[in-house]
């Protein structure tokens with residue numbers, strides 16, 4: 414599980430525009446589950462995801478991974494505190510443990526779909542041929558073989574979405590984090606997205622999605638809904 418203990422994130426500390434976006438959050442996110450983080454705009458969902466995903470550090474509080482394999486402890490059932498890690502290990506944990514899907518998908522224009530999918534794996538220094546093979550397998554899994562050599566700007570909305578999911582999967586992460594992944598999709602594509610999420614969950618991924626889309630939080634595959642407001646958790650785990 415991912416366990417947060419009294420996590421606080423304050424921006425611009427000590428300045429006139431100081432703002433606490435995440436305020437004393439303590440919560441447990443169960444492994445192999447789909448957890449949906451729900452709450453109004455500005456409630457702190459993205460900030461919380463970035464703390465969990467090792468993209469930023471809390472101002473105070475601690476975050477632990479329990480029994481989630483990481484590159485440093487592949488079989489560990491132990492507790493592993495990510496908030497105490499030095500920067501380079503934090504980057505390493507982020508790359509190897511988490512896959513990210515962003516609201517705008519953040520695919521890079523001007524390069525091909527295949528190159529986009531391979532990008533998050535480059536820092537690992539993996540042999541290019543084996544990396545390319547893995548990226549091609551992901552394209553195949555998402556029925557996107559034909560688009561591998563296409564530029565991102567040529568893709569349809571659904572293809573963009575699948576390319577973004579494939580990119581998130583390139584390092585075979587145990588935890589998939591998605592921030593408002595359906596915000597720019599119509600209902601059909603949003604349901605399509607949830608089908609892919611169901612498959613990934615069945616394959617053993619731990620999935621955390623921030624969303625105020627009922628297609629996501631009312632989905633039958635959502636295990637737990639965590640509600641946030643004004644940086645605080647207002648409901649830590651209603652059954653979906």
Ligand SMILES: Nc1ncnc2c1ncn2[C@@H]1O[C@H](COP(=O)(O)OP(=O)(O)OP(=O)(O)O)[C@@H](O)[C@H]1O
Nearest residue numbers: 424425432434452453454455456457458459460461
């Ligand atoms: N780097 C920053 N500096 C100052 N304030 C910030 C920063 N990042 C986020 N905030 C503020 O923190 C609050 C929470 O933002 P956050 O993006 O986490 O909310 P959210 O729940 O994800 O919202 P949305 O649903 O609109 O994406 C917002 O008021 C935002 O303006």
